[in-house]
Amino acid sequence: MTAHDARLHAFRTDLADIRLKGEVAADRFVSGRPARIATSVVDLRRTPRPDSGIDTQFLSGDDVLVFDEADGWAWVQGERDGYVGYVLVEELKPREAVATHIVSAPRTFVYPGPDLRFPRSGHLSMGSTVAVAGTAETSGTHYAVLPSGETIIAGHLRPIGEHATDFVSIAETFLGTPYLWGGASGFGIDCSGLVQLSMRMAGRDVLRDTDMQVASLGELLNIDADYSGLRRGDLVFWKGHVAIMTDSEMMIHANGHTMTVALEGLKDAVARIGYLYGGPTAFRRP
Missing domain, CATH: 2.30.30.40 (SH3 Domains)
Known part of the structure; x- marks a missing residue:
């Protein structure tokens, strides 16, 4: 065994x-x-x-x-x-209709018909998939019609297989989203969930937890003590935590300090996190 x-x-x-x-x-x-x-x-x-x-x-x-x-x-x-x-x-x-589209906005509403003034009948997170059966337009607003007759704002969807070019830009759309331990949606998300969902929208399915991501994502970087050489899209790992570099100095992460998805300077985060949890354990370029 x-x-x-x-x-x-x-x-x-x-x-x-x-x-x-x-x-x-x-x-x-x-x-x-x-x-x-x-x-x-x-x-x-x-x-x-x-x-x-x-x-x-x-x-x-x-x-x-x-x-x-x-x-x-x-x-x-x-x-x-x-x-x-x-x-x-x-x-x-049961698995029935084949999904045709994926929600590309951080959050969106489902309406009982093609009118944004209708009381919403549901809500969906980025990454949710739906089968679009048709389209409708009301007062210049375009809707995707689901098999149930419910609708979603068409601009909040993209066809399955159409991907963003920059997963960091996806992560940035979650700024201010509440932190939620185990969260993996636009309604609440944690650090590795942010990496996973952002990368999925850019066409790359990755594993869920930080220990899985640090063991499987991209190449290991040899970063010196002043953290030079990092670039947009690099991942910084601590024990049980991960952040995404937005440039050579700033990073975005879902964190328990602000309880949101927030931007923070890498060196500031290293100093703050190190007090309780130690320094970064790895840097990887996915």
């Missing part, structure tokens, strides 16, 4: 993903049942309890595999980043 990270591999002593047969010990192996996230933002929990910690979040339209259901909870694995955990069964739906 080989070691597997339980965050990225679905296995318990009683049940495991059939793809892990021969690699992990379990009483029973099953194939995951395809499903899709049905609500705006879904918390993925470590255990099937409402007071369990949030490890990450799935967004509306994300595809998952369901390995088990019990007491209203589903044990699932996200197909985009492989993260494993528990969601409420009611937050899932």
Whole structure:
């Protein structure tokens, strides 16, 4: 048997993903049942309890595999980043219409029809995917029409496969967004969630947590004591934290100090963070 990270591999002593047969010990192996996230933002929990910690979040339209259901909870694995955990069964739906567009604004509203004066019927984060069935225009405002008849502002969507050219520019659109431990959406986000979502919108799916990102993203940089040589898009890692350089001196990060996504000078952050957590552990160029 080989070691597997339980965050990225679905296995318990009683049940495991059939793809892990021969690699992990379990009483029973099953194939995951395809499903899709049905609500705006879904918390993925470590255990099937409402007071369990949030490890990450799935967004509306994300595809998952369901390995088990019990007491209203589903044990699932996200197909985009492989993260494993528990969601409420009611937050899932069958996979039906193929997604055609992705939300490209940090946040957007869903309306019951093509009129921005209608009371909103929902809200979606950047990274959510939808199937667009048609278009409509009311008083010069263009709407994408969903199969349900609901609408989204057309300018807040982009076709699947159309990517931003600069993931840092995406991260900058989240300035002021509240910090949320485990958050991965435009309604609340943490440091590695900001990296993951920003890079996804630029066409690159990456792993979720800081330890995964520091082990897998790009090339390791040899940076000297005055931090020269860094450029826009480089990642700075501390133990349990990551920031994105916006230029050679400034960085953007979701952080517990301001409890927002904020800009901060790298040297200022090093001095502030070092008091409690030590200095940077790695610099990487994705």
